[in-house]
Amino acid sequence: MIALEKLSKIFPTSNGDITAVDNIDLTIDEGEIFGVIGYSGAGKSTLIRLLNMLEKPTSGKIIIAEKNMADLQGSSLRKARQEISMIFQHFNLLWSRTVRENIAFPLEIAKLSKKDKNARVDELIDLVGLTGREDAYPAQLSGGQKQRVGIARALANNPKVLLCDEATSALDPKTTDSILELLTDINKKLGLTIVLITHEMHVIRKICNRVAVMENGKIVEEGPVLDVFRQPREEMTKEFVKQITEPEETMEAIRELMKTGDTSPIVKISFLGEDAEQPIMTNLILTCGVSVNILQGKVSKTRDGSYGTLFVQLQGNQEQLNHALSYLKDQQVQTEVMTAHE
Amino acid sequence: MNEIFENINWANMWEATLETLYMSALAVLATFILGVLLGLVLYMTDKGNMWENQPVHLAAAAIVNIFRSIPFIILIILLVPFTTFIVGTMLGPSAALPALVIGAAPFYARLVEIGLREVNKGVIEAAQSMGANQWHIIFKVLIPESLPALISGITVTAITLVSYTAMAGVIGAGGLGDLAFREGFQRSNSDVTLAATAAILVIVMILQWIGDRIIYRIDKR
Ligand SMILES: Nc1ncnc2c1ncn2[C@@H]1O[C@H](COP(=O)(O)OP(=O)(O)OP(=O)(O)O)[C@@H](O)[C@H]1O
Ligand SMILES: [Mg+2]
Numbered sequence: 001m002i003a004l005e006k007l008s009k010i011f012p013t014s015n016g017d018i019t020a021v022d023n024i025d026l027t028i029d030e031g032e033i034f035g036v037i038g039y040s041g042a043g044k045s046t047l048i049r050l051l052n053m054l055e056k057p058t059s060g061k062i063i064i065a066e067k068n069m070a071d072l073q074g075s076s077l078r079k080a081r082q083e084i085s086m087i088f089q090h091f092n093l094l095w096s097r098t099v100r101e102n103i104a105f106p107l108e109i110a111k112l113s114k115k116d117k118n119a120r121v122d123e124l125i126d127l128v129g130l131t132g133r134e135d136a137y138p139a140q141l142s143g144g145q146k147q148r149v150g151i152a153r154a155l156a157n158n159p160k161v162l163l164c165d166e167a168t169s170a171l172d173p174k175t176t177d178s179i180l181e182l183l184t185d186i187n188k189k190l191g192l193t194i195v196l197i198t199h200e201m202h203v204i205r206k207i208c209n210r211v212a213v214m215e216n217g218k219i220v221e222e223g224p225v226l227d228v229f230r231q232p233r234e235e236m237t238k239e240f241v242k243q244i245t246e247p248e249e250t251m252e253a254i255r256e257l258m259k260t261g262d263t264s265p266i267v268k269i270s271f272l273g274e275d276a277e278q279p280i281m282t283n284l285i286l287t288c289g290v291s292v293n294i295l296q297g298k299v300s301k302t303r304d305g306s307y308g309t310l311f312v313q314l315q316g317n318q319e320q321l322n323h324a325l326s327y328l329k330d331q332q333v334q335t336e337v338m339t340a341h342e
Numbered sequence: 343m344n345e346i347f348e349n350i351n352w353a354n355m356w357e358a359t360l361e362t363l364y365m366s367a368l369a370v371l372a373t374f375i376l377g378v379l380l381g382l383v384l385y386m387t388d389k390g391n392m393w394e395n396q397p398v399h400l401a402a403a404a405i406v407n408i409f410r411s412i413p414f415i416i417l418i419i420l421l422v423p424f425t426t427f428i429v430g431t432m433l434g435p436s437a438a439l440p441a442l443v444i445g446a447a448p449f450y451a452r453l454v455e456i457g458l459r460e461v462n463k464g465v466i467e468a469a470q471s472m473g474a475n476q477w478h479i480i481f482k483v484l485i486p487e488s489l490p491a492l493i494s495g496i497t498v499t500a501i502t503l504v505s506y507t508a509m510a511g512v513i514g515a516g517g518l519g520d521l522a523f524r525e526g527f528q529r530s531n532s533d534v535t536l537a538a539t540a541a542i543l544v545i546v547m548i549l550q551w552i553g554d555r556i557i558y559r560i561d562k563r
Contacts, residue, residue: 052471078473085471092468095563096486105482106472137562153472 001030001193002051002161007060009046020046022217023060028210030160033187033194033303035204035225037240038214044197047214048163051195052084053077065160082110085154089166091146093138099125099149100134106156124152128182144175151182155190162186164196168203180207184303201243205229205302213237229300229307230272230334245270245309250296254311254338257295262313265321266295269310270334280331281312288324290316311338349531354521359541361435362517365507366545369442370500376447377499378492380406381454382480392476406448414445414506418513438515442506450499457491458484490561497553501546508542518542 387399511519526535
């Protein structure tokens with residue numbers, strides 16, 4: 001669906017050139033939700049804006065639905081843009097238009113008849129759940145509602161691709177979830193390919209099939225979300241994964257525990273699936289004879305399965321502990337004995 | 343009433359008011375059209391915008407600055423040949439129009455440019471991302487989104503134009519300024535001057551009120 005080939009974008013500035021996107025190769029399949037994560041300044045916005053030519057590439061190809069976007073100009077570019085919609089962090093609605101009129105905007109551009117336009121707007125309002133708010137102005141809407149208008153507007157001309165530039169970063173966690181749900185819904189219902197960029201790992205976890213990690217204009221790691229969660233290779237990726245699997249308060253509690261001089265080992269167990277840890281815990285207690293003190297446990301649902309982490313403290317004599325640790329090594333789980341400096 | 347304003351000829355007064363209204367109305371209309379066009383050119387040719395063009399931008403900015411800095415009374419005199427050529431005479435309300443418009447349009451064009459610059463760049467980008475062309479962006483985004491600024495700008499300009507008409511009156515254009523000068527000042531009838539001033543004041547207040555009402559109605563931010 002989307003293929004980027006040796007794509008680069010260099011911004012010439014008075015302090016020298018800034019390479020915002022550095023020779024990126026990437027393919028995104030039809031119908032998937034693809035996430036790009038990276039810290040501020042990594043070049044995510046520039047990358048996504050290259051996809052609909054809001055930025056012109058310095059070199060390389062952007063092939064979407066068999067067309068190289070970089071070759072398009074004038075009316076053929078505008079035509080292609082109707083198939084690649086975008087939603088924005090700050091919504092970018094026209095304050096002078098009502099919800100209805102904002103959603104009608106792209107339809108006016110596509111020159112739909114009044115009747116078709118009204119029918120389509122009604123459909124979209126229903127799809128994004130804004131029934132009853134049609135005649136409100138953006139200033140009268142909450143952030144979540146504004147983004148719903150943005151989504152409806154983006155879907156108006158039945159695009160093939162939806163680009164989301166930090167679409168939930170201005171929203172509170174609950175509203176973020178409802179918008180992410182709406183996006184997943186649309187992806188399923190319409191088979192739309194979604195490319196989203198974010199700096200929040202939980203957005204990736206909740207809705208993406210695949211993820212690319214971006215740093216200094218390059219993609220440093222890429223793969224299915226579950227794989228990346230399970231086996232992050234790069235430091236940068238590990239940091240993002242830890243945002244979810246090792247929340248700061250857990251780590252603080254564990255460090256505190258270690259400081260007390262308690263020498264019983266603390267083990268981090270990572271597993272796939274919802275209840276993979278159940279039999280292991282039972283066996284640890286029954287066959288190894290250790291007692292298991294659960295410090296924290298968490299199952300993170302991704303789109304293609306669950307991924308869990310469990311922090312436990314094992315108590316028993318040295319022999320029992322050795323037995324327990326070697327038992328854990330043999331299981332289909334990843335274990336890591338936490339040390340004080342972590 | 344007639345005792346206080348003993349020297350006032352109410353028929354003349356009414357006629358002068360109509361002349362002032364006529365000059366102001368036509369001048370506001372022409373200034374609006376010319377100012378919006380010039381303001382759009384200033385904005386669109388500026389750096390980073392759709393018609394980015396440094397020479398055109400600088401030329402437009404130079405014209406605006408030059409005409410904005412010429413005092414109106416001098417502008418009228420400078421424009422005498424031009425006006426005589428276009429209108430055919432230097433007398434009467436119509437003769438004031440070229441000077442009024444040329445004096446006010448550059449000022450209004452600046453206000454238009456400032457208004458357009460305040461339109462959220464993200465919204466323009468959103469429109470582009472939906473496949474809008476430049477006319478869509480001008481008529482569906484830039485103008486509607488800057489409308490309160492365009493209206494408040496034309497209100498200020500209209501009020502300035504009313505005072506310009508009074509100045510134009512002094513050189514024979516008619517209207518309330520003319521009346522105040524010839525009937526009031528030159529014949530020492532201070533009641534006429536006072537009444538003409540009051541009439542202008544009322545016109546200005548009504549204009550401001552209309553402007554404020556319109557902005558209140560359309561501004562949904
Ligand atoms: N128009 C521009 N001119 C010059 N430099 C730019 C321009 N746009 C972006 N950059 C630079 O390119 C780099 C990448 O910027 P970009 O906005 O793509 O980052 P980002 O990953 O989206 O960051 P954030 O999470 O803060 O939005 C930055 O160093 C930025 O300063
Ligand atoms: Mg960004």
